[in-house]
Amino acid sequence: MQCVPFFVFSIHLTYVSCDFLQYGNFVDNIRLYVRGGSGGMGLPRMGGQGGEGGDVWVVASKDMTLKKIKDKYPMKRFVAGEGGNSSVRALKGERGMDKEIPAPVGVTVTEDGGKVIGDLNAEDDRVMVAKGGHGGSFYSGFEPSRGKAKHIRLDLKLIADLGLVGFPNAGKSSLLTAMSNATPQIANYAFTTLKPEIGKIMYKDFKQISVADLPGLIEGAHINKGMGHKFLKHVERTKHLLFVVDVCGFQLANKTPFRSAFEAVQLLTKELELYKEELVSKPALLVVNKMDLPDAEEKLEELKEQLQNPHEFSDMLPDDMIPKHFMTFRNVVPVSAHTGFGVEYLKTCIRKSLDEDATMANIALHQERLNCGVSASLTNPQNQNIEALC
C-alpha cells in the first residue's frame, strides 16, 4: 500500500465556506431578549413605596445546553416580575420575582455591542443581565421606573484540559476513540467532525483528563474559512493543545496544495496565531499519526529533522503563512490510532505535561502568597493574619 493522502473533496479550498457547511445540530451561541421587571406604583396619599422590579440573571447549570434553551424558550425572551404596587394594606410593595436563565457552564455573556458582562466558568456562577426598575416613591413622584431591557448573547466555549488541533482527516477523532471513552464519528473524508465533542481519558488511579475533539482546521480558518471561528474559539479555554498530523501529509482537494506533516504543523500554528496570538503560547504536544502506513518511519525522521531547524525548511510555505514563532512541543509522539501503537505512551506524556503545569501553578500560587505575606508583615507592624491581608 502506498502512503498517499485522501483526495475526497474535489472543491476548491476557497469555496469551502460557512454557508456551505452545516454545523450539525450543535448550538454554541444564542441571542436573547432580557428585561428587568418594572417597579410597582407608589401611593402618594400615604407616602407608600412601590416594590422593586425583579432582575434577570444568567445562571450556570449542570446538564444545560444552549440547544435546550432554544427548544424550551422558542421566543428567547426573558422578563422578570413586576414590583407590587403600594397599597393601604401593604405600604411597601412586594419585590418582583427575579428571572433566571439556566445556561451551560462555559458560556460568556455579552451585550449586543460585544461588551462582556461575565463568564460563567463553574456551576452556579451567575451574572445579572437586566436590572429591575425602581418602585415609585416620594423621590420619583411615586412613579415607578421600567426595568432595563437589552439583547444579550450567550457564547459557549468548551472547557477541556486538552484541545485537538489538526487538519481534516488527520485522525483526531480516531485518536480520541483510542484514548478515551468517547465514540466520535470517524470517516475517510474531510470534515467528519462537525461539532466539538468531549471525551475523557481515564487513568488507573482514577484521574481523568478531558479532551475536546474539534472539527478539522483548514488554511484560512482564522478568516472563518471552513469551520473557522466557530470552533477555533473552543481552543481558547483548553489548557494544552494536542496537534495531530498525518505522518504522510494532507491535501484537502486536488486543486489545493499538498502539505507535508511539517507544513501542516506550521500552517496550524499560523492559523492559531492569526486567530489569537496568545493561543500559540499554550503548552503543546505533537502527535504524528498513522505510523502504520508504509514509509512512515522515514517520514517521521524527516519531520523531526525539520522541526529542529524550522527556519531552514519553511521556504515551501507562502511568506505570510510562516509563523512568527515556531511552536515548541513538549513531546513529539508517533502513534497509530488504528493499531494502538504509541497511544499508552501518549497518554503518559499528556498526564505528565498537565501534572507539571498544575504543580508549577501551585508553586506560583504559594510564592505569591508568601510574597504577599512579606509585604504584609512589612506594612503591618501588628502582624495581622496574612491570609486576610492577601
Ligand SMILES: Nc1nc2c(ncn2[C@@H]2O[C@H](COP(=O)(O)OP(=O)(O)OP(=O)(O)O)[C@@H](O)[C@H]2O)c(=O)[nH]1
Ligand atoms: N492508516 C491509518 N488510518 C487512520 C489512522 N487514524 C485514522 N485513520 C483514518 O483516517 C481517516 C480520518 O480519521 P478521523 O478520525 O475521522 O479524522 P479527523 O481528524 O477526526 O477528521 P475530521 O473530523 O474530518 O477533521 C479515517 O478513514 C480513519 O480510519 C491511523 O492511525 N492509521
Ligand SMILES: [Mg+2]
Ligand atoms: Mg473528526
